[in-house]
Amino acid sequence: xxxxxxxxxxxxxxxxxxxxxxxxxxxxxxxxxxxxxxxxxxxxxxxxxxxxxxxxxxxxxxxxxxxxxxxxxxxxxxxxxxxxxxxxxxxxxxxxxxxxxxxxxxxxxxxxxxxxxxxxxxxxxxxxxxxxxxxxxxxxxxxxxxxxxxxxxxxxxxxxxxxxxxxxxxxxxxxxxxxxxxxxxxxxxxxxxxxxxxxxxxxxxxxxxxxxxxxxxxxxxxxxxxxxxxxxxxxxxxxxxxxxxxxxxxxxxxxxxxxxxxxxxxxxxxxxxxxxxxxxxxxxxxxxxxxxxxxxxxxxxxxxxxxxxxxxxxxxxxxxxxxxxxxxxxxxxxxxxxxxxxxxxxxxxxxxxxxxxxxxxxxxxxxxxxxxxxxxxxxxxxxxxxxxxxxxxxxxxxxxxxxxxxxxxxxxxxxxxxxxxxxxxxxxxxxxxxxxxxxxxxx
Amino acid sequence: xxxxxxxxxxxxxxxxxxxxxxxxxxxxxxxxxxxxxxxxxxxxxxxxxxxxxxxxxxxxxxxxxxxxxxxxxxxxxxxxxxxxxxxxxxxxxxxxxxxxxxxxxxxxxxxxxxxxxxxxxxxxxxxxxxxxxxxxxxxxxxxxxxxxxxxxxxxxxxxxxxxxxxxxxxxxxxxxxxxxxxxxxxxxxxxxxxxxxxxxxxxxxxxxxxxxxxxxxxxxxxxxxxxxxxxxxxxxxxxxxxxxxxxxxxxxxxxxxxxxxxxxxxxxxxxxxxxxxxxxxxxxxxxxxxxxxxxxxxxxxxxxxxxxxxxxxxxxxxxxxxxxxxxxxxxxxxxxxxxxxxxxxxxxxxxxxxxxxxxxxxxxxxxxxxxxxxxxxxxxxxxxxxxxxxxxxxxxxxxxxxxxxxxxxxxxxxxxxxxxxxxxxxxxxxxxxxxxxxxxxxxxxxxxxxxxxxxxxxxxxxxxxxxxxxxxxxxxxxxxxxxxxxxxxxxxxxxxxxxxxxxxxxxxxxxxxxxxxxxxxxxxxxxxxxxxxxxxxxxxxxxxx
Numbered sequence: 001x002x003x004x005x006x007x008x009x010x011x012x013x014x015x016x017x018x019x020x021x022x023x024x025x026x027x028x029x030x031x032x033x034x035x036x037x038x039x040x041x042x043x044x045x046x047x048x049x050x051x052x053x054x055x056x057x058x059x060x061x062x063x064x065x066x067x068x069x070x071x072x073x074x075x076x077x078x079x080x081x082x083x084x085x086x087x088x089x090x091x092x093x094x095x096x097x098x099x100x101x102x103x104x105x106x107x108x109x110x111x112x113x114x115x116x117x118x119x120x121x122x123x124x125x126x127x128x129x130x131x132x133x134x135x136x137x138x139x140x141x142x143x144x145x146x147x148x149x150x151x152x153x154x155x156x157x158x159x160x161x162x163x164x165x166x167x168x169x170x171x172x173x174x175x176x177x178x179x180x181x182x183x184x185x186x187x188x189x190x191x192x193x194x195x196x197x198x199x200x201x202x203x204x205x206x207x208x209x210x211x212x213x214x215x216x217x218x219x220x221x222x223x224x225x226x227x228x229x230x231x232x233x234x235x236x237x238x239x240x241x242x243x244x245x246x247x248x249x250x251x252x253x254x255x256x257x258x259x260x261x262x263x264x265x266x267x268x269x270x271x272x273x274x275x276x277x278x279x280x281x282x283x284x285x286x287x288x289x290x291x292x293x294x295x296x297x298x299x300x301x302x303x304x305x306x307x308x309x310x311x312x313x314x315x316x317x318x319x320x321x322x323x324x325x326x327x328x329x330x331x332x333x334x335x336x337x338x339x340x341x342x343x344x345x346x347x348x349x350x351x352x353x354x355x356x357x358x359x360x361x362x363x364x365x366x367x368x369x370x371x372x373x374x375x376x377x378x379x380x381x382x383x384x385x386x387x388x389x390x391x392x393x394x395x396x397x398x399x400x401x402x403x404x405x406x407x408x409x410x411x412x413x414x415x416x417x418x419x420x421x422x423x424x425x426x427x428x429x430x431x432x433x434x435x436x437x438x439x440x441x442x443x
Numbered sequence: 444x445x446x447x448x449x450x451x452x453x454x455x456x457x458x459x460x461x462x463x464x465x466x467x468x469x470x471x472x473x474x475x476x477x478x479x480x481x482x483x484x485x486x487x488x489x490x491x492x493x494x495x496x497x498x499x500x501x502x503x504x505x506x507x508x509x510x511x512x513x514x515x516x517x518x519x520x521x522x523x524x525x526x527x528x529x530x531x532x533x534x535x536x537x538x539x540x541x542x543x544x545x546x547x548x549x550x551x552x553x554x555x556x557x558x559x560x561x562x563x564x565x566x567x568x569x570x571x572x573x574x575x576x577x578x579x580x581x582x583x584x585x586x587x588x589x590x591x592x593x594x595x596x597x598x599x600x601x602x603x604x605x606x607x608x609x610x611x612x613x614x615x616x617x618x619x620x621x622x623x624x625x626x627x628x629x630x631x632x633x634x635x636x637x638x639x640x641x642x643x644x645x646x647x648x649x650x651x652x653x654x655x656x657x658x659x660x661x662x663x664x665x666x667x668x669x670x671x672x673x674x675x676x677x678x679x680x681x682x683x684x685x686x687x688x689x690x691x692x693x694x695x696x697x698x699x700x701x702x703x704x705x706x707x708x709x710x711x712x713x714x715x716x717x718x719x720x721x722x723x724x725x726x727x728x729x730x731x732x733x734x735x736x737x738x739x740x741x742x743x744x745x746x747x748x749x750x751x752x753x754x755x756x757x758x759x760x761x762x763x764x765x766x767x768x769x770x771x772x773x774x775x776x777x778x779x780x781x782x783x784x785x786x787x788x789x790x791x792x793x794x795x796x797x798x799x800x801x802x803x804x805x806x807x808x809x810x811x812x813x814x815x816x817x818x819x820x821x822x823x824x825x826x827x828x829x830x831x832x833x834x835x836x837x838x839x840x841x842x843x844x845x846x847x848x849x850x851x852x853x854x855x856x857x858x859x860x861x862x863x864x865x866x867x868x869x870x871x872x873x874x875x876x877x878x879x880x881x882x883x884x885x886x887x888x889x890x891x892x893x894x895x896x897x898x899x900x901x902x903x904x905x906x907x908x909x910x911x912x913x914x915x916x917x918x919x920x921x922x923x924x925x926x927x928x929x930x931x932x933x934x935x936x937x938x939x940x941x942x943x944x945x946x947x948x949x950x951x952x953x954x955x956x957x958x959x960x961x962x963x964x965x966x967x968x969x970x971x972x973x974x975x976x977x978x979x980x981x982x983x984x985x986x987x988x
Contacts, residue, residue, distance in 0.1 A: 002712070007509050070498070084589035097716060109942075141525070142524050143524075143525075145525070152505045155505070160521070163507055164520055165515065166525050166526075167502065167503075167504050167505055167526050167529075168522065169521060174502070199606070200531070203613050205617050206590065206593050209589055210586070210618055213583075213585075214474065214619060215472060217472075217474040218474045219974070222474060222476065224521075225520075226477075226521075226619065229521050229522045229622075231524070232521075232523055232524040232526065232528075233527060234520050235527070236527055236528050239528065247533065248580055267710070306710060306800050308711060310801065311799070311802045313799055313800060322853060347464070361827065372601075436785075
């Protein structure tokens with residue numbers, strides 16, 4: 001049966017679990033489907049997916065490495081995409097002389113290449129923002145953040161480091177409004193730039209004119225904050241410049257209507273309902289070039305997702321559930337890691353469901369999925385599991401399990417940056433400093 | 444505050460003295476701190492400046508708790524790209540409403556000679572009025588000229604005076620000087636120490652006491668130099684405190700102090716009664732009863748932890764298990780002694796915020812009690828935490844949370860902290876995860892006996908009395924109020940800073956209005972750190988001595 005793509009997209013919020021199809025129209029591609037008709041390549045997108053509280057080693061980590069590694073129970077939901085992603089295990093976040101800030105040092109080191117000096121802070125920009133600085137310019141939004149469980153403090157993306165994070169969307173309706181509300185252009189018919197944008201641009205140039213006076217008068221810390229503020233002004237100027245141009249990618253998308261208001265919290269059944277909706281909206285946003293960078297946080301690092309009727313939340317369970325002597329792990333706790341992977345699989349599925357040229361949106365993306373600990377019970381930051389999904393437009397080989405042998409987590413970040421086309425030969429600080437990307441992965 | 448009346452007052456004000464003052468003050472002032480407006484500060488400011496008919500729709504950047512207060516993060520956080528986009532949209536939306544056909548007659552104080560063309564004089568007047576209210580100081584000549592030129596150009600392009608004015612006003616609300624409370628410091632009369640200038644003082648007072656921007660009279664006091672003198676500060680403080688808007692100011696502080704922003708989800712399988720309606724009613728109960736005790740009745744602050752008086756609505760009555768035979772929405776209510784309730788620590792807010800979604804947590808409650816009421820934060824637990832032994836509910840001796848926790852506290856590493864936090868949390872075990880009274884858990888009776896720093900007591904009533912009698916509670920409250928007002932970290936408010944106003948608080952019998960007065964006349968409240976270069980030099984001198 002041949003489904004009409006508009007019907008499919010319309011079906012997104014009326015029914016459930018429908019495949020989505022092809023925003024990037026073939027007529028805008030070259031004959032091979034590997035580039036836009038004018039010869040420019042299909043853009044590569046980058047995203048992160050964060051979940052809290054790690055894995056259950058016995059159920060998660062394959063014994064074999066390389067291709068064709070054995071299937072593991074906690075990865076069952078990802079099995080359909082096994083060929084399109086890599087599992088990375090055994091990399092270590094080094095804290096050197098700093099404290100291991102529990103449920104923070106590990107993920108902060110992965111995101112910045114630097115073990116943080118304080119709880120809840122990043123000691124540099126996060127990797128998504130480094131990449132956004134390179135490829136974020138051509139889209140409306142530099143990046144889009146989503147907190148799947150509805151808490152606006154759960155964002156792990158920072159342009160400057162410190163305590164500043166990019167505020168996330170906390171509901172499907174909020175995400176919808178951001179992507180497809182005011183200012184969205186579908187590029188169909190005659191393109192007419194919104195005259196209001198020109199006027200708003202002139203407002204921004206007046207605001208930017210305050211820069212020198214304030215900077216001259218401020219101390220170092222406030223200078224940095226003003227610098228961030230004026231960078232944000234420039235970002236909006238860029239967004240407006242993009243909105244004044246005819247959209248570069250013309251997608252045959254009937255943008256779906258506003259999704260219904262949904263309950264958003266950390267109950268597992270609720271997350272399993274909301275994450276697919278967030279993911280599908282995000283995927284359409286990526287396919288229509290609203291952004292090229294995204295960050296999804298399933299939960300906070302000390303993950304408090306819960307099953308209705310069970311008196312433990314995930315994080316609490318990691319500390320309180322006895323290890324089953326026969327199994328060697330915490331059986332109820334392990335369920336939460338499995339559910340986290342089911343949610344991750346929803347994001348991968350949403351990206352892979354959109355066809356673009358000769359492949360899918362997933363193929364033209366690179367997504368880093370990571371967590372804060374390996375064994376959450378011990379707050380262990382050696383062997384924190386990560387995934388790389390998608391090939392970044394053919395720059396990354398997939399289908400493998402790579403063992404890190406206690407080398408620094410920054411090797412992953414360096415590999416990601418090189419795959420995304422950044423000219424960088426080293427990354428990280430102190431023991432997390434590396435100049436070795438993961439060679440097996442780079443095509 | 445009536446926005447229009449204040450505007451006309453400002454027309455006179457700005458025309459006469461403000462420009463001269465600004466020119467005078469600008470060269471010597473130093474940007475000492477910047478505090479991002481909180482959501483309520485932003486909303487209240489817009490409502491006060493433009494009136495309640497103007498709607499504010501948008502999303503605000505998240506803040507984070509430092510030293511027990513969100514307000515401290517306003518002094519270190521900036522504005523992200525997505526955050527700025529939201530602020531710019533709000534600015535545009537507000538300016539659009541102010542200048543639209545519906546509101547312009549009331550809100551734009553002059554009429555252009557020709558609505559189809561620029562009118563720099565009228566624009567200049569409106570920009571000066573609103574600029575002073577939005578920036579909380581007079582605009583500089585450059586700031587004003589840039590807005591007038593913007594409005595002029597846009598009016599010319601669009602053939603619409605009000606379109607020009609709209610974008611001129613929007614540029615004020617997207618500016619850092621509005622979105623941040625910029626605080627400027629000047630050398631004090633002694634020529635050595637630094638202190639806030641008059642406008643920054645006006646803002647500190649107004650945001651502390653009203654959770655909003657300074658009104659026209661307060662700005663006039665700044666222009667006239669009154670706020671540079673202790674008696675002028677005392678007079679203005681008295682005026683602001685006499686207003687019913689003090690309730691709004693303290694409401695914002697109490698919400699921050701009690702961490703009422705904490706996200707709370709309850710598991711409906713355990714607590715089907717709990718809902719967003721319960722959560723918001725409970726927050727209102729706490730704020731209402733706290734404002735009533737501290738401001739309306741002006742009782743001893745410490746009674747907050749022992750009183751059985753509160754305010755209820757129908758939703759809460761069902762959680763508390765009391766009959767609700769009243770017609771009005773909220774009624775004062777006094778719990779019977781046998782209910783075991785003891786002030787705000789036994790209200791639904793505190794008990795539910797510091798619990799798990801599906802069961803109570805003496806540890807969370809104990810940590811929160813120590814941190815919120817005594818300013819004694821608990822360090823992080825060690826990395827290798829193993830509670831599994833205490834979770835073995837098949838062990839017949841470990842049926843209740845108390846038994847399991849105490850077993851765990853035999854581990855010396857854990858004991859260091861848990862012997863501080865758990866006992867006082869255990870005193871609240873008669874209340875479940877949403878604050879309902881109970882007498883048993885898994886069939887065993889609850890033992891709510893406890894001790895704190897050598898004092899033994901039982902249950903919430905005993906705990907409330909012990910905290911009531913602990914001098915750290917009012918001192919902690921005062922330190923946090925000072926930190927809240929100055930944008931600092933409460934943990935860094937040391938005895939030399941707080942001694943005098945804590946003494947005054949104690950002498951008053953712990954009346955909050957007395958504390959506020961003592962705090963605002965304390966020179967520390969307006970002091971600013973020396974510039975970094977001078978601070979470094981001073982430190983070097985200390986070393987070489």
